[in-house]
Amino acid sequence: MSILEVKGVNKRFGGLQALGNVNLSVKEDTCHAIIGPNGAGKSTLLNCLVGKLIPDSGSVVFDGQSVLGRKPHEINQMGISRVFQTPEIFSDLSVIENVMIPCFAKRDGAFRMHAYEGVHQEKGIIEQAEAILADVNMLDKRHMHAASLSRGDKRRLEMAMCLVQEPRLLLLDEPTAGMARADTNNTIELLKEIRKTRKITMAIIEHDMHVVFSLADRITVLAQGTPLVEDTPENIKGHPKVREAYLGEAQV
């Protein structure tokens, strides 16, 4: 069954039709990639899913509930986590504090006035945070300042922050953009492992075809704000329409 249903979504910025009648259905426990050339509307679509943008028309339903009009933190609390193009972490805090924040969000909800308890007394939260850091091989770096991490470690940390919330759907916005080949492969391995060990549905926006074909079960090709085709990776590879959209952009 599908966990995310996007139906007839339109979004216009002035004279530009960024999204035109987009339909998308992400099945539970799959990795669904959304690809397309620059300006195809991939990021706009993602922003409509997380509450940053509100579509002009259409519906976005997650797990039977509409997400339209909800704030980003409400949508996150419903079970959608997001990984950004450049890792968004709390750079002024330590690595473990970065992971403890989503632990608190998971346990206490969007707001709780817990001003009198000490963080050092929250044994359960600390254990939970250390466990997830061990999972992404960062336990030895837990007291480091997050700003001093390498780019790859920042991505790992961000991933850990999302995973610790046990989201139903993980949205990844070009998770390997600007990465060296080795880091890209590391990220692919990390994502594959996450898919294997946790039953998390993923929707991934990506430019790098190597990443897409390593991970995706389904692929939607977006061009000029409209989905061209949706199919399995094997069928997408040779699809003439896709070749047309990507002509001269990438070797598909």
Next chain:
Amino acid sequence: MFGLSQKDTRFLFIVIALTLLTPFLLNPFPTDSALAQFNAGYPALMQRFAIYGLMAIGFNILFGLTGYLSFGHAAFLGIGSYAAVWMFKLLSMNVLPAIILATLLAGLFALVIGYISLRRSGIYFSILTLAFAEMSYRLAYSVFTPITNGETGLQLNLKDPRILDAAPTSASLPVPSLFGLEMNSSWTLDLGPWDFTFNVGYYFCAVVAILGFYLSLRIFRSPFGLMLRAIKSNQNRLNYTGLNSRPYTLAAFVISGMYAGLAGGLLAAMDPLAGAERMQWTASGEVVLMTIMGGVGTLMGPVLGAGFIKYAENIFSKINESILHSWFSWLPDGLEDAVVWVFARFVGEGWHLTLGLMFMIIVIALPGGLVEGGQRIARLFRRKSEDAPSATPAE
């Protein structure tokens, strides 16, 4: 102990000891010596150290943790003062109801002002808070004269009802007290050439300030404090992590407003007057300077900054040309006049110039404020004592 880690408990005890020993620490020079004018251990100034220290501690919860720079906290200081004086006029000269009402009323105003101002962040938030404080100041000065007594300021009067107190027996105005313990009573200890003054008002302010410091320490170390630091670091990420930043910032704003109101109430408890100028934007700017000078986001910094500015204000401003002449009398005549002329620009009425220079030096050389200066000195000593550099980062 007290729900704190061992390190923090030790820190708290050091702060308590320093606060209680202030009458000694600030009076290092014998009373008759030439340096006695640098002594700061007299009641009015010590009270101000504690009160403005308390205000800066509260301000730091907002500015230091969340990064929201309010330019309107003087409004809460003024509201606290007016509330306290009204309690003295209507209810009782006991200081407790006065400072409680001051805190609550300031919290109420902070809720309203914060709710509106926090719709914006960054410079727009600062401008909104500044606008609210200026409005409060102008209103207190003019429209609200029946409540604030306008430019004269709100004062006590023998004919005030004071329903809980006995009818006045003397013709002089009553003094704020804590269950009969009058705030302005002092006891002087003569110790050889030194005089140490122990003032009830100072110790009352000191106890309140210590409680305020303890509370701020708890907030700094709490999950709530962690969220506030996360807001400063990356609000976008916080929202996409399922946390609503708005109530967090509002709570921080209200808490810091209540600290300011409490400080205002204490000011009135030490000297039962309240004037509109307490709400002026310069007063709002002062607490910003205190926090930045001492060290934004550090626990001790704001208190140090408050002490530093109040010391400069009260000590440098009292040095006049004749004192300078007595210092430089050993110089040849012409040179003495020239040197005294130069120094005179920086003291007396020109003390702001000294403050400005110090502020510039601190901001440029020590962006982390006085606390960073202290840490650098401590690190220097540590490196000398042990050859291997210590790996633990300074807090």
